[in-house]
Amino acid sequence: MSGRWSGGLAASALVGLLWAFTAAGIMTIGIFVAPFAAVATWLTVRFVGGRGVWGAALCGVALMPGWIAILNRDGPGNVCHSGLNWESCTEEMSPWPWAAAALVLFAAGVFLTVRRVRRHREIVGR
Numbered sequence: 001m002s003g004r005w006s007g008g009l010a011a012s013a014l015v016g017l018l019w020a021f022t023a024a025g026i027m028t029i030g031i032f033v034a035p036f037a038a039v040a041t042w043l044t045v046r047f048v049g050g051r052g053v054w055g056a057a058l059c060g061v062a063l064m065p066g067w068i069a070i071l072n073r074d075g076p077g078n079v080c081h082s083g084l085n086w087e088s089c090t091e092e093m094s095p096w097p098w099a100a101a102a103l104v105l106f107a108a109g110v111f112l113t114v115r116r117v118r119r120h121r122e123i124v125g126r
Contacts, residue, residue, distance in 0.1 A: 008048035009056040009113065015040045016060025016109075024064055055112030058105050066102035069095040 018037035022030045044053070075092030082088070 008044070008053045011040070011044045011048060012053035012056035013060035013063075015044050016057035017063050018060075019057075020061045020064035024068075053113075055109040055114075055116060058109030058112065060109075062102045062105035062109060064102075065098045065105070068093075069098035069102060072098065 015037065018033060018040055022033045022037050024030065025033065072092045072095040076094040077092065078089055079092045080087060080089040
């Protein structure tokens with residue numbers, strides 16, 4: 001892959017992650033992240049163009065449910081942690097729906113990217 005193509009994939013993954021942060025935190029910080037996501041989307045489309053980088057954006061979106069699954073890895077239910085002089089209990093969700101969503105989004109992104117690369121190679125003849 002060329003450097004420009006790889007940079008486009010990385011930029012698209014970052015755009016997907018920004019939009020995932022926007023959606024996950026829409027009632028708190030999402031409203032402040034949305035303008036950055038919009039500008040990043042515009043810049044990616046403007047400079048990378050229609051190079052089929054939407055698969056990489058899906059991979060970026062997959063990072064958010066993956067992170068939520070990692071944060072809830074001890075769930076579901078009441079999870080307590082204790083130290084020498086402290087104890088903390090929190091209610092955690094099941095990580096499996098989040099992990100499944102992350103895997104499906106990531107697999108779809110990889111599939112779209114690989115399909116686009118193969119189609120591009122057929123057209124170019126490499």
